[in-house]
Amino acid sequence: MDPDEARRKVLEELARGEYHRDQGFLPWLLGMLEDWLDSLTGGAGGASWVLIVLLAVVVLLAALSALAVLRRSGRMRRDTALSVSSRLDADPVLSAQELRRRARAAADEHRPGDAAVLGMRSLVRDLQERTLLDVAEGMTAHEAAEEASRAFPDVRTRLLRAAQVFDTAAYSRHHVDAKSAEDVVRLAEYLAEATPQLREPEPA
Numbered sequence: 064m065d066p067d068e069a070r071r072k073v074l075e076e077l078a079r080g081e082y083h084r085d086q087g088f089l090p091w092l093l094g095m096l097e098d099w100l101d102s103l104t105g106g107a108g109g110a111s112w113v114l115i116v117l118l119a120v121v122v123l124l125a126a127l128s129a130l131a132v133l134r135r136s137g138r139m140r141r142d143t144a145l146s147v148s149s150r151l152d153a154d155p156v157l158s159a160q161e162l163r164r165r166a167r168a169a170a171d172e173h174r175p176g177d178a179a180v181l182g183m184r185s186l187v188r189d190l191q192e193r194t195l196l197d198v199a200e201g202m203t204a205h206e207a208a209e210e211a212s213r214a215f216p217d218v219r220t221r222l223l224r225a226a227q228v229f230d231t232a233a234y235s236r237h238h239v240d241a242k243s244a245e246d247v248v249r250l251a252e253y254l255a256e257a258t259p260q261l262r263e264p265e266p267a
Contacts, residue, residue: 145176145177145180145232145233146174146177147165147169147177147180147181148180149180149229149232149233149234151183151184151187151198151202151204151207152198152200152202153184156188157188158188158192159185159186159188159189159191159192159255160185160255162181162184162185162188162251163181163182163185163189163248163251163252163255165181165185166178166181166182166184166185166247166248166251167248167252169181169244170182170241170244170245170248173241175232175238175239175240175241175243175244175245176232176238176239176244177232178239178244178245178247178248179225179228179229179231179232179239179243179244179247179248180229180232180233181248182225182229182244182247182248182250182251183204183207183225183226183228183229183247183251185251185255186207186211186225186247186250186251186254187204187207187211189251189254189255190207190211190214190254193259195211195214195259196210196211196214197210203226204225204226204229204230204233205223205226205227205230207226208222208223208225208226209222209223211254214259214260214261215254215257215259215260216260217260218250218253218254218257221246221250222250224246225246225247225250228243228244228246228247229247231243232244
């Protein structure tokens with residue numbers, strides 16, 4: 064297949080409906096790239112392979128961006144590998160005490176993934192009940208851990224580690240080990256009894 068034929072095949076493939084939702088942006092982008100490359104080569108068609116590489120890079124970057132958005136929003140979940148929801152604000156809204164009870168039960172039943180998720184959810188719910196944390200829609204575990212560390216700075220490292228374990232259980236193909244899940248559950252149990260270090264209001 065010569066370069067011109069290869070370029071035509073790529074343009075036909077990328078112009079199909081599944082690669083874009085509208086009929087404006089992608090054709091315009093492809094046209095701009097093709098015109099630019101042709102201007103560099105005098106329209107001789109020698110830039111076809113460069114166009115293919117650039118198109119591959121654009122598609123890859125778009126896919127990575129979409130993956131990041133889905134992961135941040137919590138819509139890309141491994142709920143099929145868990146028996147519980149991985150959303151921090153999952154419905155029905157359960158009390159922190161009930162979530163801790165379920166987290167402990169999951170750990171005792173050797174379900175570390177469920178235990179880690181329930182442990183983090185109970186931790187977040189507990190801080191929410193105590194008005195120490197405002198859970199916004201789409202909030203990530205790392206955002207919640209950073210916010211919680213303001214009231215509990217002494218356990219900031221443990222909070223961030225718990226968020227990482229939560230992400231592994233909720234989004235990764237890797238399994239959470241029993242010790243990591245137990246650490247999350249114990250942290251939730253500890254914070255339920257701990258006194259926050261609230262900052263004094265600054266003088267006017």
